[in-house]
Amino acid sequence: MASYQVGDSLPELRVTPDAGLPRRYAEASGDMNPIHIDEEFAKSVGLPGCILHGLYSMAQVARAHTEAAGDPLALKRLAVQFRGMGFPEQEIRVTATVKAVEGDRVVTATEAAQGDNRIIRNGEAEFTA
Amino acid sequence: MALNRDFIGRSYPAPEPYEVSRVKIREFAEAIGDLNPIYLDREAARAAGHPDVVAPPTFPIVFTLTGAGEALADPDFGLNYAMVVHGEQRFEYQRPIYAGDELRHTSTILEIRSVGRNEFVTVKTDVTTLDDELVCTTYNTIVERGGAA
DSSP states (O other), X not given: OOOOOTTOBOOOEXXXXXXXXXXXXXXXXXXXXXXXXOHHHHHHTTOSSOOOOHHHHHHHHHHHHHHHHTOGGGEEEEEEEEOSOOOTTSOEEEEEEEEEEXXXXXXXXXXXXXXXXXXXEEEEEEEEO | XXXXXXXXXXXXXXXXXXXXXXXXXXXXXXXXXXXXXXXXXXXXXXXXXXXXXXXXXXXTHHHHTTTTHHHHXXXXXXXXXXGEEEEEEEEEESSOOBTTOEEEEEEEEEEEEEETTEEEEEXXXXXXXXXXXXXXXXXXXXXXXXXXX
């Protein structure tokens, strides 16, 4: 198992959701809020178009950590804020930096961005290494 | 219209346990694009020491998102669902979720606060086994845009 030090970066995760992704995620998660799947509805409530589910983007943040840890069950805690709107057909980049190590527990500061648009901010994850 | 603060502290136990299925875990893992074999393949999960396939970390949203939904849909609460976006989410894990688990969950309206023109509502959900073993706790903060105006 890799050992971590404060300041280390986890491997970056990059993924580009396709145009059909919000509907597939809506069906799999049960979150059928029309702002994710109905373009006209999204525009009618002042959004530029269908937006990604925050929890889809959060799943990518989780995956960056479970892949770094080598075991999905190593993840003990994950908290994020959704602050920018995410959109399909744009690459999501997940980054994480180790901010504390205590025994076998590693805590990271993590975020997800599409270009300069930071869609997940102030994320914090804890996993066992 | 501001949200009704009388709802703070109210708890809503799910009427029946949620039964975790292999099919649902697969559908969810495929939707998030995370194809770890222990989510998809029982043999791979068993080889890694698990009784059955494991749910990905954000899977509990499948059954906790609508926790307290009864309250959020109550006209007395005053929420305009069309203006709702997800603000914050936290998961704290105590025990893995496996296919075949039957899980109880109780949602509590923890906090309602105004930030600028928006209303923030935080719902805490405790997920347990039928034997009352704590599986995870989720904190879901939704934002009603313009709700505090």
